[in-house]
Amino acid sequence: MDRLLTLPPVPSPADGTHPLQPRIDARAAAALMTADGVSNLSRRGFLGFGAGALVLGALLPAMPARAQAASATASAAAVKPGSRVPAFLVIGRDNGVTLLSPFVEGGQGISTGMAQIVGEELDVDPRRFTVECAPPGPDYAVINGLRMTGGSFSTRSSYPLMRRLGATARDMMIRAAAATMAVEPQSLSTEDGFVVHAASGRRLSYGELAPAALALPPRDDVALRDPAVFRYIRQPMARLDVRAKSTGKAVYAIDQKLDGMLYAAVQHAPNQGTEPTAIANKAEAAAMPGVHSVHTLPGAVAVAADSWWRARKAVEALSVSWSAPAATGLDTVAADYASDGLLAALKASTEAGIPAETAGDAATAVAGAAKVIEAEYQAPYLAHGQLEPPSSMARFNPDGTLELWAPNQMPELFQSVAAQAAGLSPDKVILHSPMLGGFFGRHFLYGSSNPFLQAIQLAKATGRPVKVLWSREEEFRMDALRPLSYTRFRAAIGADGRPTAIQARTVGEGPLGRWFGAVFKDPVDSSAVEGITEKPYAIPNRAMEYVKVPHPVTIAFWRSVGHSMNDFFYEGFLDEIADAGGQDPYALRMELLKDKPRHRKLLETVATMSGGWKRGPYEVDGTRRARGISMASPFGSETATIAEVSVRNGETQVHTVWVAFDPGSIVNPAIVRSQVESAVALGLSATLFEELVYKDGVRQSHNFDDYPILSRSSMPTVHVEIVESGAPMGGVGEPGLPGVPPAVVNAVAALTGRRIRSLPLAKTRIEV
Amino acid sequence: MTTIHVNGRAYQVAVDADTPLLWVLRDTLGLTGTKYGCGIAQCGACTVMIDGTATRSCQVPVESVGSADIRTIDAIEEDPVGRRVVDAWVAAQVPQCGYCQSGQVMAATALLKQTPKPTDTDIADAMTNLCRCGTYNRIAAAIRQAAG
Known part of the structure; x- marks a missing residue:
């Protein structure tokens, strides 16, 4: 995922020397993701397979994608993201500050963090900020010329730029005040939203100054505040949205309503990729109470009604005939498609791998080794399971614009695709990006897995504003999935018990290659191998290879992406290496990290947090427990994790998880802590319970009753310690997750002697 | 009607x-x-x-x-127990995405109205709502705080 920050530079008129200056025009975001689900795509394209260029060709037919995107915003090409203060700050006469944030808030606390960063430099208490997600526009392309909320990029990518924005705005306030007061700017200071002339005691509020100040040309050389005197950054400030979220007042996409709106419910094809061919009882359904109309959509049928409950009852009463899925094969969601079948295909692949990481000569080291061990690891498809089911609302306005309210992590891309679907230019699409009721990667553009195109089609068909809401069951049918994954390892162990070589063969597909294929020409999909590559351990001979085998199903980014399974694979196997060489897993890691002080410090920290490393088994209250350890290097951050487990009635109980977390440097320690706690919970949920199984071409889970997620009764105590090493700022939202599955599984192995190489643990009865 | x-x-x-x-x-x-x-x-x-x-x-x-x-x-803040629960939720900074928290606050308020001093077992038995952000530990801490 971090490859997005190191994309090869794309020539742009605005390309400059500053690392955060745009390399890609904001609207060219559209060129970065394939956009299937549009009705005129080929079947392969619809399923998300096609080469990016092919799919984009269908989406943007007239000219090369990037040229089209660039020409659509010729005036935008000159905009340097983050430089135009009025695009970000609205300061009212009452001195209230509204920040238009490039990022969407979905629980990660980014709105509060942005208020702290901008408030620090602007000199306004962040508690007085209102933060909203900005509309689409080139000003907000602050991630290497891109705009998205994901990849744990938000804070680390925009931190210098947002500080500068706040400082620039403060300077404009001072200059406006100097003109008004007819004094030198150097004689003025600021004080929480006021410009103060100390000599005369005169004060002007930012609100009074804003009309003149925001019209001034910004200076590009303003001084930033000395971090030694930060008042807001690095403080554990309370989140701005917590009271609203504790009293039901926070407004999510699902809560919005328009005058004259119809509610729509949908029923999707049971086999993804098939189409409705007939509705036997269409007339009866249309006559049901409150029903406005019955519709056929790509891969779905829909009912619009005067309430969602009536729409849902009617759509579920429809007797629909669907086209037949392909009988067999791995390149559609075929009638016989099964998770087991895909896993068998991944294992059976004999295609030559592409090197993903190579050092030394692993083959020779293995051939001459005192001992060689091998193991296969696998992880299942996972649903996002965010508690807010997807919905979208669309309205065609009398002035010819389309107004759209859609959960999303990439506003410009959604705007662009919506424009294509509606036959409008992007500037005629007004996109609102509501607060997300959880996302974890759910709201990127995933073709038919997003409901907004249905809302547009239904608004067009009915001539009324429409809100489409998917039932939880439809969400389980359509959610884009964390890919099922597989890696085979081999290690050579020397006479001294230390590993001399490691080989890995990862077979499958990652979401980066699937959805960003239009710009990623690299044959190695980093989102498929991250966590198997770029590990910090000094194993001199390494041969990690990747074989791409596409999945017929819609795959997704899921909190921590490739790390969500790959660190489980690698760190589990590393414990196997330790066992095979007669080494303690903590001591072996310390040994392999002897030249990596940052990592050693984390290991030592997590050991200290847990009262000193002890693997066990040992007894607590008459029950045997044991501990496992793991490390991960996700999204520019570093983690060391210890889990303590016992086994009861064949099931793993996780008592405590300790995480030492080094994201380099931080903005809000309280939010960082919360994010790590949350990532631990989701990682544990995946470790213990979660698995979305395909059988006979359809998904076997339909709701939370047959797709159990972590509940309160399985939540361990979580201890988090933040280590600020001063390394470049890393991500926060995702990195707490990848260490959890291997720490737990390594603990289970220490307790039971049994090595689990396939998640979730719930499918294996574990005996002590 | x-x-x-x-x-x-x-x-x-x-x-x-x-x-x-x-x-x-x-x-x-x-x-x-x-x-x-x-x-x-x-x-x-x-x-x-x-x-x-x-x-x-x-x-x-x-x-x-x-x-x-x-x-x-x-209308949770019109109820004195509900108000206390909300204040505890804010003090413990419970919500992340916040989507489940309406239901969590209602379940906690009902618990405290019936059992003003709940044990950990009472909390575990009453608080069975799911939270995908995994705020369970802070929820329990907030309930203990609201119970005083």
Whole structure:
């Protein structure tokens, strides 16, 4: 995922020397993701397979994608993201500050963090900020010329730029005040939203100054505040949205309503990729109470009604005939498609791998080794399971614009695709990006897995504003999935018990290659191998290879992406290496990290947090427990994790998880802590319970009753310690997750002697 | 027409008798603080109090409610116990995405109204709502704090 920050530079008129200056025009975001689900795509394209260029060709037919995107915003090409203060700050006469944030808030606390960063430099208490997600526009392309909320990029990518924005705005306030007061700017200071002339005691509020100040040309050389005197950054400030979220007042996409709106419910094809061919009882359904109309959509049928409950009852009463899925094969969601079948295909692949990481000569080291061990690891498809089911609302306005309210992590891309679907230019699409009721990667553009195109089609068909809401069951049918994954390892162990070589063969597909294929020409999909590559351990001979085998199903980014399974694979196997060489897993890691002080410090920290490393088994209250350890290097951050487990009635109980977390440097320690706690919970949920199984071409889970997620009764105590090493700022939202599955599984192995190489643990009865 | 009593007010609603209370609250009365999560009483996002008992409103047909006293998150701060719970939620910085928290606060308020000093077991038994952000430990801490 971090490859997005190191994309090869794309020539742009605005390309400059500053690392955060745009390399890609904001609207060219559209060129970065394939956009299937549009009705005129080929079947392969619809399923998300096609080469990016092919799919984009269908989406943007007239000219090369990037040229089209660039020409659509010729005036935008000159905009340097983050430089135009009025695009970000609205300061009212009452001195209230509204920040238009490039990022969407979905629980990660980014709105509060942005208020702290901008408030620090602007000199306004962040508690007085209102933060909203900005509309689409080139000003907000602050991630290497891109705009998205994901990849744990938000804070680390925009931190210098947002500080500068706040400082620039403060300077404009001072200059406006100097003109008004007819004094030198150097004689003025600021004080929480006021410009103060100390000599005369005169004060002007930012609100009074804003009309003149925001019209001034910004200076590009303003001084930033000395971090030694930060008042807001690095403080554990309370989140701005917590009271609203504790009293039901926070407004999510699902809560919005328009005058004259119809509610729509949908029923999707049971086999993804098939189409409705007939509705036997269409007339009866249309006559049901409150029903406005019955519709056929790509891969779905829909009912619009005067309430969602009536729409849902009617759509579920429809007797629909669907086209037949392909009988067999791995390149559609075929009638016989099964998770087991895909896993068998991944294992059976004999295609030559592409090197993903190579050092030394692993083959020779293995051939001459005192001992060689091998193991296969696998992880299942996972649903996002965010508690807010997807919905979208669309309205065609009398002035010819389309107004759209859609959960999303990439506003410009959604705007662009919506424009294509509606036959409008992007500037005629007004996109609102509501607060997300959880996302974890759910709201990127995933073709038919997003409901907004249905809302547009239904608004067009009915001539009324429409809100489409998917039932939880439809969400389980359509959610884009964390890919099922597989890696085979081999290690050579020397006479001294230390590993001399490691080989890995990862077979499958990652979401980066699937959805960003239009710009990623690299044959190695980093989102498929991250966590198997770029590990910090000094194993001199390494041969990690990747074989791409596409999945017929819609795959997704899921909190921590490739790390969500790959660190489980690698760190589990590393414990196997330790066992095979007669080494303690903590001591072996310390040994392999002897030249990596940052990592050693984390290991030592997590050991200290847990009262000193002890693997066990040992007894607590008459029950045997044991501990496992793991490390991960996700999204520019570093983690060391210890889990303590016992086994009861064949099931793993996780008592405590300790995480030492080094994201380099931080903005809000309280939010960082919360994010790590949350990532631990989701990682544990995946470790213990979660698995979305395909059988006979359809998904076997339909709701939370047959797709159990972590509940309160399985939540361990979580201890988090933040280590600020001063390394470049890393991500926060995702990195707490990848260490959890291997720490737990390594603990289970220490307790039971049994090595689990396939998640979730719930499918294996574990005996002590 | 059905008459229901929500947050101390009587509302006449023209809805099908089998409509779940959840959708009457959200779409008919516009009380959107109560959330739809699963529709099968698994997740608890739709929890309201009916005559003081925490109830998952997605599985309650409006016709079954009668004259019961329905309390929702939208008026939670009018209730002294609810107010205390909200304050504890803020102090413990419980919510992340926040989507489940309406139901969590309602379940916690119902618990504390019935059991002002809950044990850890009481909390575990009463607080079965799902939270995908995994805020369970902070929820328990906030309940202990609200209980005083």
